[in-house]
Amino acid sequence: MTDAVLYQAREDGIAVITIDRPDQRNALSREVREGLRAAWARFEADDVARIAILTATGDKAFCAGGDLKEMVETGMAVPPRDMYALPYDTIELSKPTIAAVNGVAFAGGWMIAQACDLCVASTNAKFAITEVKVGRGSPWAAPLIHMIPQRVFMEIVLTGKPITAARAYEIGLVNRLAEPGAVLDAAIELALEVLEGAPLSVKAARETVMLSTEMGRSAALAAARAAHELTYNSHDAQEGPRAFAEKRKPEWQGR
Numbered sequence: 001m002t003d004a005v006l007y008q009a010r011e012d013g014i015a016v017i018t019i020d021r022p023d024q025r026n027a028l029s030r031e032v033r034e035g036l037r038a039a040w041a042r043f044e045a046d047d048v049a050r051i052a053i054l055t056a057t058g059d060k061a062f063c064a065g066g067d068l069k070e071m072v073e074t075g076m077a078v079p080p081r082d083m084y085a086l087p088y089d090t091i092e093l094s095k096p097t098i099a100a101v102n103g104v105a106f107a108g109g110w111m112i113a114q115a116c117d118l119c120v121a122s123t124n125a126k127f128a129i130t131e132v133k134v135g136r137g138s139p140w141a142a143p144l145i146h147m148i149p150q151r152v153f154m155e156i157v158l159t160g161k162p163i164t165a166a167r168a169y170e171i172g173l174v175n176r177l178a179e180p181g182a183v184l185d186a187a188i189e190l191a192l193e194v195l196e197g198a199p200l201s202v203k204a205a206r207e208t209v210m211l212s213t214e215m216g217r218s219a220a221l222a223a224a225r226a227a228h229e230l231t232y233n234s235h236d237a238q239e240g241p242r243a244f245a246e247k248r249k250p251e252w253q254g255r
Helices: 030-045 068-074 108-115 139-146 150-159 165-171 183-195 199-214 217-232 235-245
Strands: 005-009 014-019 051-056 061-063 097-101 104-106 118-122 126-128 176-178
Touching: 005 030, 014 030, 014 183, 051 061, 051 183, 061 108, 097 108, 097 183, 104 108, 108 126, 108 139, 118 165, 118 183, 126 165, 139 150, 165 176, 176 183, 199 217, 199 235, 217 235
Parallel strands: 014 051, 051 097, 061 104, 097 118, 104 126, 118 176
Antiparallel strands: 005 014
16 A cells, blocks of 8 residues: 555445545556555455445545656556556456545546446536547547447547536436535445345346446346356345345345
8 A cells, every 4th residue: 555545444344445645636646556556456355345435535636637747757658558456457356336536537537437336426526538638548438338328428538528527427427426525425325325235146236237238138148147146046045035024124144
């Protein structure tokens, strides 16, 4: 870990990862990149943490993107494949994640918010893929075709112009909006809703969503059935209906 990224392990199963460089608009400098890589690895190895929230310090910037000054100094052409620690892409994760966007999420900031499974945003947040403005590229944006309409996607990447949090919510990029200063609380509320579900069911449900974006219909159905085998045969699959019949809250064991 570096002091540029903070890690809070909560007792309720939530890990909160915070980019803590507000004076640099929480940009993806080397120390932030290294801190995020260590934080995601810690989360994956933490048996108590079942879901992670990625946020940042301050109310102006979630993440302003890559460090352009560093790119100039190094003469960077194509970024190394593993330069950024992206959940489910360059970082292997098996648990769900939420982005709590507290301010602007531009370029690489959009990238890391997009990489998370769910997104909560402050009403004063703004999102932009600004690479066309500085002659860079955004190949990482390709999965957006499964998140937002094609023509909206096209306008965003061709113009580089920011969209408001309200627009991001309207097109389906953001799950929930929160007032400034309350975005982390809103993300925790969403995380707790996820944690109410049976752990194996949540895991299989997440896998089903991802399989559906990567395969054709019949292949995705077959893969999803396989992903749910462990869930159906688990202790929790019997505990859930039993708790419902007995009118009590289920006691999940994750097995």
